[in-house]
Amino acid sequence: MVSDTKKLFSETFIVWNDEINLVGALIPLMNGRATICGTIKFKNGKNLAISAQPEDCKILHKRLLYACRCIAKFYGTDVIYRRRRMPDSSDESSALFRREHHLYN
Secondary structure, eight states: OHHHHHTOEEEEEEEESSSEEEEEEEEEOSTTEEEEEEEEEETTSOEEEEEEEEEEHHHHHHHHHHHHHHHHHHHTOOEEEEEEESSOTTSEEEEEEOTTSGGGO
């Protein structure tokens, strides 16, 4: 049971500048599934909520990362990524995905 909890990570993706503020989270569920929730706020004051039905965690991770990269590229900014282990947050990491980063190729 302890080995299962070590594999559960929440992931946060942020695209942020003067034009757009996007925060999206990939939240793990049981059996390798996850869901997405988040918000987008635009310079003109319009707000949107984003969400996804529970699905395979790896698939949702790829979809959210792809969407954030495209949005960041459009707005000329970067994707900030943070991964936090659940339920114990003692092991966490964060990174800045720059547009020239090898993961974008």
